[in-house]
Amino acid sequence: MSSRADFDILQQWVRPSSRVLDLGCGDGGLLQSLAQQKNVQGYGIENDRALIVASLNNGINVIEQNLNDGLTDFTDNSFDTVLMTQALQVVSRPDQVLEEMLRVGKECIVTFPNFGNWRARWHLAIRGRMPVTKQLDYEWYNTPNIHFCTVRDFEVLCRERGIQVLNRVMVSERFPDQSLKQLCPNSFAETAIYHLSK
């Protein structure tokens, strides 16, 4: 997501001077901003070489690791917040990653592209093609996004696993009007942002 509108929202849920772990930290931009604005002590996990170099350049703590290998190196409740922005759909077992996040962190913040968004639905239902949208700009055969879910799917998983939803915000660039998104998030949200705890 180019504008990373989700960053602004989730930053409100991070407590000042807390310990934060960011899974799939990219170039470290979010942690850099959290360090400046919230004085957090942050660590990012990344496995893309260019992004690791970018994170080092940005002065953040970056740990080279593949998220699919789990978070076994991290002890229970060792972070105040574990974040994962726009990476849920690229890991091989999103449910296990979520559980690991909730084990390591007291709270978690997850953002993901909503596959139930009307544009995605239109692609599949009318055109009979896998969705290619601004948020999901890949063909089916080359996409790193291997586990899509809708807002509703995600909430079912949370319910099944006893994960508590503390907050949720839906973001859509096309529908800045809040009412539509909140009324029918599964259809209108482009990005879903969840604040979770055990």
Added chain:
Amino acid sequence: MPESIPKNSVGLVTPQTMKFDTPLTLDSGHVLNSYEIVYETYGELNAEKSNAVLICHALSGTHHAAGYNSMDDKKPGWWDTCIGPGKAIDTNKFYVVCPNNIGGCNGSTGPNHINPETGKYWGPDFPPLRVRDWVKSQACLADKLGIEQWAAIVGGSLGGMQVMRWSLEYPERLRHAVVIASAMNLTAQNIAFNEVARTAIRSDDDYNDGYFLEKGTIPRKGLALARMIGHLTYLTDDLMGSKFGRELRSGDFERGAYNEVQFQVESYLQYQGEKFSTAFDANTYIMLTRVLDYFDLAREYDNDPVKAFSNALCKFFVVSFTTDWRFSPERSQEIKNALISAGKDVSYAEIETPQGHDAFLLPIEPYLQVFDAYMKRIAGEIES
């Protein structure tokens, strides 16, 4: 011989010697009443004295880390890939100091020096050392050079152990610790390899219980064998396969005739061993492997690495190499994990490469990229 000095080289450098007359009390309780440290420096110390970087060498390293000592040198210093103008440890930005550790055999006080109290070679009677002693002597060197705080202390393997020890012994004297292909202590297998190397040296008749300099002999065969074993463990099966395969250096397998065969890999190992046996002191080799074996970062901290690292004040950068089986990535991950648990700033890179432990000395692009990025961050902090 370098026909001309490459542009990104520190060029011709002259080793310097610092004499110390203040006694150095060692961890073993022994006291070195006086000693000398040979070192090289590259780059310029800035007016604030805030850009100094200390390089800690590994087992067979020396003070000659970069550049050339003369135009007759066949090769530059041992870490020339990483130290020089525009390189990861950029000598345009940093003032780099690389000492030869005491107990070494390249100029600093060690077993191949005369003990002023007996008038004889120290030989095997040189006091046993620990990493902590090197760190202490390096701190004395820093005092003499007027460096209160290092911008960074950098080292690979045994050098990385010194870096970690620095962060605990003198936490306020460094801002960054770069620990490459290292470990908080050696595994049993690692100690075992060292013991095989020591046994090889001791079983050479020319070793003379360590008094070989007095007797005028050199345990070349033992040292060569020790080096061959060591060198072998710094490489990997895959790498040796691609470098040597089953290629023959001499002889053949023609049937009906016998032409003695030597594989390329045999010739290579022989050459490495022989080269080392004339350049290194056997007592130093035995002692350095002992220093490695004895090192245990958290021993004095209830064997708790988190408790140990709680004393550190600097930021850390830890690097490992996927095929390094002497200092495996798992050992570096232990360092990284303890630092995170201790709430210290740490970045960690795990470089995929076939070169094994040797990788930390080699020009491997992804390694140089992350190393360069981290050092640039340090340089940026100095400028701002």
